[in-house]
Amino acid sequence: MEQTTVDVLSSPAIRFGQELHRSRRARGWSQVGLSKRMGYSNTLVSYVERAKRAPTKNFAVKADEVFETGGTFYELWRRHAKASLLEGFPEFAEAEARCRRLRELALTIVTGLFQVREYAEALAYAAVQRGAITQSAADQRVDFLAARQRLLERTKPPLIHVVLDESCLVRTVGGKAVMLRQLDHIAELAARPNITVQVAPFHLGEHLPFKMPVTLLDLPDGSVVGYAESHARGHLERKRETITAWEREYDQLVVEALPKAASLALIHKARKELAP
Numbered sequence: 001m002e003q004t005t006v007d008v009l010s011s012p013a014i015r016f017g018q019e020l021h022r023s024r025r026a027r028g029w030s031q032v033g034l035s036k037r038m039g040y041s042n043t044l045v046s047y048v049e050r051a052k053r054a055p056t057k058n059f060a061v062k063a064d065e066v067f068e069t070g071g072t073f074y075e076l077w078r079r080h081a082k083a084s085l086l087e088g089f090p091e092f093a094e095a096e097a098r099c100r101r102l103r104e105l106a107l108t109i110v111t112g113l114f115q116v117r118e119y120a121e122a123l124a125y126a127a128v129q130r131g132a133i134t135q136s137a138a139d140q141r142v143d144f145l146a147a148r149q150r151l152l153e154r155t156k157p158p159l160i161h162v163v164l165d166e167s168c169l170v171r172t173v174g175g176k177a178v179m180l181r182q183l184d185h186i187a188e189l190a191a192r193p194n195i196t197v198q199v200a201p202f203h204l205g206e207h208l209p210f211k212m213p214v215t216l217l218d219l220p221d222g223s224v225v226g227y228a229e230s231h232a233r234g235h236l237e238r239k240r241e242t243i244t245a246w247e248r249e250y251d252q253l254v255v256e257a258l259p260k261a262a263s264l265a266l267i268h269k270a271r272k273e274l275a276p
Helices: 012-027 031-038 042-049 057-067 072-083 089-098 117-129 135-153 176-190 202-207 240-256 260-274
Strands: 101-106 159-165 195-200 214-218 224-229 234-237
Touching: 012 042, 012 057, 012 072, 031 042, 031 057, 057 072, 089 135, 089 214, 089 224, 089 234, 101 240, 117 135, 117 176, 159 240, 176 195, 176 260, 195 240, 195 260, 214 240, 224 240, 234 240
Parallel strands: 101 159, 159 195
Antiparallel strands: 101 214, 214 224, 224 234
16 A cells, blocks of 8 residues: 655645545445546546545535535635645735736736636646646646636626736747647737736836736725745735835836737737747
8 A cells, every 4th residue: 555654734635635535435435436426537536535636626516515514625625725836825816816906017927817728737737847846736726727717707807907028928838839829818818898918028128117027906995915926935015115116116117018009919929920
C-alpha cells in the first residue's frame, strides 16, 4: 500500500479524500456504487479519495447531495481551493467577487479574468513541470479561475478596465492555436459595454507607471482596495495613502496607453502576425 508522510491536517486535499472514503464506507458503498450515484467514473472517485486528483466544485456539490451532508464537502473544497493559491490571493478573490468596478494592469501574461481555459492550463502545468506546484494544485488553480470568471457573466457585471502590456499579446502561451484563441477572446471581451481594454505599447519604456501587475477594486461600501503580488505572495492593500497613489498612477497609465481603437488594432495585428 502506498505510504505518505503528508500531515492530514495541513492537506485539505487529503482531508477531502478521507471524508469521502469515510462517508462511503459508512453507507456500505463500493467506489463503483458511489461513482454511479454521483455520475462520475469510479477511477475519479478512487483518485479523489487518495488525493491524486483535485476535487472540483461540482464534485463537492454532488457529494453533499448524495451523502446529504448539507455543505460539508463544499466547505472542504473551498479550503482545498484556498490552499492551492498564492498567499494573499483568496482574500483578494473574495473582494473581487463583490466589486463594482475593477481596474487592472497586466504585465507579461494576460489577466486571469480574460484567460481562456487552455491558456490558464498552460501556465499552471508549466509550473508543475518546474516543480513549483503539484498537479493537484494546478488543477485546482484552473478550476478556481473558472469560478472567478463567472464575475463576467453576471446579470449586472462590474465595470472593468484593463490595461494589457504589449508583451501579453506577443508572448505565445500554450502554442499558436491557444494564443490565437486567447487573442480572439480578448477582442470579444473588449466589445462588451462594461469592459474597456487598452494596451500599453513597448515604446512607453520607462514611462510605464507601474513595474508590477496591480489591481484596484471599488467595493459596494464605497471603499477601494488594491492588490499586488510578488513571485512568492500577494498582498491586499487597504491603506488610503497607498491606494490614492496607485489610483493617481493608474490614471496616468490610462493617459499614456493606446486609446481603445488603437489598442484593438494592435490586438488584431498581433493575431495576424501569429497566423499570417
